[in-house]
Amino acid sequence: MALLKVKFDQKKRVKLAQGLWLMNWFSVLAGIIIFSLGLFLKIELRKRSDVMNNSESHFVPNSLIGMGVLSCVFNSLAGKICYDALDPAKYARWKPWLKPYLAICVLFNIVLFLVALCCFLLRGSLENTLSQGLKNGMKYYRDTDTPGRCFMKKTIDMLQIEFKCCGNNGFRDWFEIQWISNRYLDFSSKEVKDRIKSNVDGRYLVDGVPFSCCNPSSPRPCIQYQITNNSAHYSYDHQTEELNLWVRGCRAALLTYYSSLMNSMGIVTLLIWLFEVTITIGLRYLQTSLNGVSNPEEPESESEGWLLEKSVPETWKAFLESVKKLGKGNQVEAEGTDAGQAPEAS
Amino acid sequence: MAPVLPLVLPLQPRIRLAQGLWLLSWLLALAGGLILLCSGHLLVQLRHLGTFLAPSCQFPALPQAALAAGAVALGTGLVGAGASRASLNAALYLPWRGVLGPLLVAGTAGGGGLLVLALGLALSLPGSLDEALEEGLGTALAHYRDTEVPGHCQDKRLVDELQLRYHCCGRHGYKDWFGVQWVSSRYLDPSDQDVVDRIQSNVEGLYLTDGVPFSCCNPHSPRPCLQNRLSDSYAHPLFDPRQPNQNLWAQGCHEVLLEHLQDLAGTLGSMLAVTFLLQALVLLGLRYLQTALEGLGGVIDGEGETQGYLFPSGLKEMLKTAWLQGWIAHRPAPEEAPPGEAPLKEDLSEA
Numbered sequence: 001m002a003l004l005k006v007k008f009d010q011k012k013r014v015k016l017a018q019g020l021w022l023m024n025w026f027s028v029l030a031g032i033i034i035f036s037l038g039l040f041l042k043i044e045l046r047k048r049s050d051v052m053n054n055s056e057s058h059f060v061p062n063s064l065i066g067m068g069v070l071s072c073v074f075n076s077l078a079g080k081i082c083y084d085a086l087d088p089a090k091y092a093r094w095k096p097w098l099k100p101y102l103a104i105c106v107l108f109n110i111v112l113f114l115v116a117l118c119c120f121l122l123r124g125s126l127e128n129t130l131s132q133g134l135k136n137g138m139k140y141y142r143d144t145d146t147p148g149r150c151f152m153k154k155t156i157d158m159l160q161i162e163f164k165c166c167g168n169n170g171f172r173d174w175f176e177i178q179w180i181s182n183r184y185l186d187f188s189s190k191e192v193k194d195r196i197k198s199n200v201d202g203r204y205l206v207d208g209v210p211f212s213c214c215n216p217s218s219p220r221p222c223i224q225y226q227i228t229n230n231s232a233h234y235s236y237d238h239q240t241e242e243l244n245l246w247v248r249g250c251r252a253a254l255l256t257y258y259s260s261l262m263n264s265m266g267i268v269t270l271l272i273w274l275f276e277v278t279i280t281i282g283l284r285y286l287q288t289s290l291n292g293v294s295n296p297e298e299p300e301s302e303s304e305g306w307l308l309e310k311s312v313p314e315t316w317k318a319f320l321e322s323v324k325k326l327g328k329g330n331q332v333e334a335e336g337t338d339a340g341q342a343p344e345a346s
Numbered sequence: 347m348a349p350v351l352p353l354v355l356p357l358q359p360r361i362r363l364a365q366g367l368w369l370l371s372w373l374l375a376l377a378g379g380l381i382l383l384c385s386g387h388l389l390v391q392l393r394h395l396g397t398f399l400a401p402s403c404q405f406p407a408l409p410q411a412a413l414a415a416g417a418v419a420l421g422t423g424l425v426g427a428g429a430s431r432a433s434l435n436a437a438l439y440l441p442w443r444g445v446l447g448p449l450l451v452a453g454t455a456g457g458g459g460l461l462v463l464a465l466g467l468a469l470s471l472p473g474s475l476d477e478a479l480e481e482g483l484g485t486a487l488a489h490y491r492d493t494e495v496p497g498h499c500q501d502k503r504l505v506d507e508l509q510l511r512y513h514c515c516g517r518h519g520y521k522d523w524f525g526v527q528w529v530s531s532r533y534l535d536p537s538d539q540d541v542v543d544r545i546q547s548n549v550e551g552l553y554l555t556d557g558v559p560f561s562c563c564n565p566h567s568p569r570p571c572l573q574n575r576l577s578d579s580y581a582h583p584l585f586d587p588r589q590p591n592q593n594l595w596a597q598g599c600h601e602v603l604l605e606h607l608q609d610l611a612g613t614l615g616s617m618l619a620v621t622f623l624l625q626a627l628v629l630l631g632l633r634y635l636q637t638a639l640e641g642l643g644g645v646i647d648g649e650g651e652t653q654g655y656l657f658p659s660g661l662k663e664m665l666k667t668a669w670l671q672g673w674i675a676h677r678p679a680p681e682e683a684p685p686g687e688a689p690l691k692e693d694l695s696e697a
C-alpha cells in the first residue's frame with residue numbers, strides 16, 4: 001500500500017517538472033535571503049560585541065549563513081534535475097543519484113527547521129552576555145587613557161543615545177560606580193575629599209549620570225547631577241519626574257532589539273522551510289512517477305507517483321532490516337578475515 | 347518644401363536605430379526611477395529639517411518639481427521602449443501609429459519643460475538656503491526654552507535631536523548658546539542671588555550663562571562632558587577655555603546642514619542633467635523613427651529606403667501653413683488652429 005498515491009499522465013508530469021523548476025529558482029532566491037539575514041545579524045552582533053564581553057555566541061547567524069549557502073547549492077542542483085527530467089536521455093544520467101539526493105534533502109529540511117527554532121530559543125544566552133558585558137562596560141567608562149579600554153566611554157555613550165536607554169537596569173546603576181576619572185577630580189576640594197573618605201573602597205561616587213542618559217523630550221534642561229537631591233534644583237521632585245532621563249535599562253533595550261530581529265528572521269526561515277518541504281515532496285513525486293514509466297520507449301504512458309512505496313510501519317521495518325543486514329554483513333566479513341588470518345598465524 | 351534635417355534610413359540602419367533606442371529608453375526609465383527615489387529621499391529629509399528652514403524658503407519646490415520630472419521621464423522611457431520594440435514588427439506597430447505623434451509632443455513639451463524647470467531650480471535654490479537656515483536656526487535656538495508655548499513646544503526636542511544626530515552645536519559654534527537664554531524662567535529660582543545678578547546685568551533681562559545644553563556634548567571626549575562655566579578656567583581641573591574645546595562638537599549646525607542639503611541638491615541636479623540629455627536623445631530618435639515609418643506606409647519590414655526628418659518643412663513654410671489653415675478655418679466658423687502646429691512651433695523655438 002503506497003503512501004499518498006497520485007496518478008500522473010505525460011502532461012501532468014511535464015507540468016510538475018516545470019513547476020518544480022520555477023520553484024527551485026525562487027528557492028535559490030530564498031537561500032540568498034537567508035544568507036543575507038544571517039550576515040546582517042552577524043554584523044549587528046559584531047558591532048556591539050564591546051558591550052557583550054566579546055563572548056556572544058554567533059551560532060545563529062553562522063548557521064543561517066551556512067543554511068543559505070546550502071539551500072542555494074541544493075536548489076540549483078534540483079532545478080537542473082527538474083529541467084533534465086523532461087528529456088528521458090538526460091534523466092537516465094540522474095536516475096541513480098536521485099534517491100541519495102532526496103535523502104540529503106530531507107536531512108537538510110530537518111536541519112533548516114532546527115535552525116529556525118534556534119532563532120526563537122537562543123535569546124536566553126544573549127541576556128546573560130549582555131548583562132555581564134554592560135556591567136564591565138560601565139566599570140571601564142572612566143578608563144579613557146587605558147589602552148584597550150579607551151573606547152568604552154564612546155561606545156557606552158553612543159549606545160545610550162542610539163537605543164534611548166540608561167545604565168544596565170536603570171539610571172541608578174551609575175550611582176554605584178565611579179564613572180568620573182580621578183584625573184578630572186579636584187583633590188583640593190573639600191566635597192571631593194569627603195565623598196572619597198565616606199566610601200569604603202575610596203571611590204568617588206555621585207548621584208549623577210553621564211550626559212548620554214538625557215532625554216531630549218524633557219521640557220526642562222537636563223538634570224544630570226544631584227538627581228536625588230530635590231533641593232539642589234528649583235521646582236524639582238525626583239520621585240515624580242519621568243521625562244528627564246531615559247527610564248529603560250540598556251540591557252532590556254538591546255535584548256528587545258535583538259529578540260525582535262531574531263524572531264522576524266525565525267519567521268522568515270520557517271516560511272522558507274515550508275517552501276522547501278513542498279519542493280522536496282514534489283521532487284519525490286517526480287522521481288517516483290518517472291521511475292514508474294514501465295516502458296521507456298513510450299514516454300506518453302501513465303504512471304503512478306507516491307511518497308513511500310509501502311506504508312510507514314512497513315518502510316520503517318524494511319529500513320531496520322537493511323541496517324541489520326549491513327551490520328551482519330560486516331560481521332561475516334570480519335569473521336572471514338579473522339579465520340583467514342588465524343590459519344596464517346598458526 | 348524641404349524637410350528639416352532629413353536622414354536617409356534603409357532597413358538595417360532603421361533596425362539599428364530601433365535597437366539603440368530601446369536601450370536608451372530603458373536607461374531613461376532607470377534614470378527617471380532614480381530621480382524619483384532621490385527626490386523622495388530629499389522630501390523626507392526636508393520634513394524632518396523643516397523647522398530649521400525659514401517658512402518663506404522656496405527650497406521644497408525643488409524635490410517636488412524633480413518628482414514630477416522623474417515621473418514623466420520614467421513614462422517617456424517606458425513609451426520609448428515599447429514603441430521601439432513595436433517598430434520592428436508590423437502587427438505590433440499598428441496601435442502605436444496614431445498615438446505616437448501626440449505622445450511625442452506631450453513628451454517634449456511636458457517632460458522637457460519640467461526637466462528644464464527642475465534643473466533651473468536645482469541651480470538657483472541652493473543659494474537661498476544660507477539665509478533660510480540662518481533665520482530658521484536662529485528662531486529654533488531662541489525658542490529652545492519655550493517648551494510650553496504652543497507652536498514652539500517641540501523646538502527643544504528637535505534642536506537636541508539635530509545636534510545629537512548631525513554632531514553639531516549651536517549655529518556657528520558652541521558660543522552661540524551663550525547669547526541665548528536656553529533655560530526657561532520656570533526653572534529659575536527667583537530667590538537665588540546669582541540668578542538675580544545675571545538677569546539684572548543684562549539689558550533685555552535675559553538669563554544668560556556660559557553653558558550649553560547636553561546635546562552639544564561630544565562622546566569622543568576622554569572626560570565626562572563639561573557643559574557649565576565654560577569660560578571660567580578655574581571651574582574645572584585640567585580645563586583651559588582658551589584651547590579648542592574637545593568636549594563639545596566643534597562644528598556649527600548651520601555649516602553642517604548647509605553642506606548636507608547642498609550635497610543632496612547637487613546630486614539631484616546632476617541626475618536631472620543626465621536625464622535631460624537622455625530624454626532629448628530618446629525623443630529625437632523616436633521622431634526620426636516615426637517619420638521614417640510614416641514614409642513607408644504600412645510595410646515596416648520592407649527593404650525600401652525612406653527619409654526620416656524632424657519637421658516636414660522649414661519654419662517659414664510651417665508658420666505660413668499654420669496661419670493659412672487658421673485663417674481658412676476662421677472664415678466659415680471659428681475654430682482653433684490645429685493643436686499639433688502650436689507645440690511644434692514651441693519645439694522650434696526651443697531647438
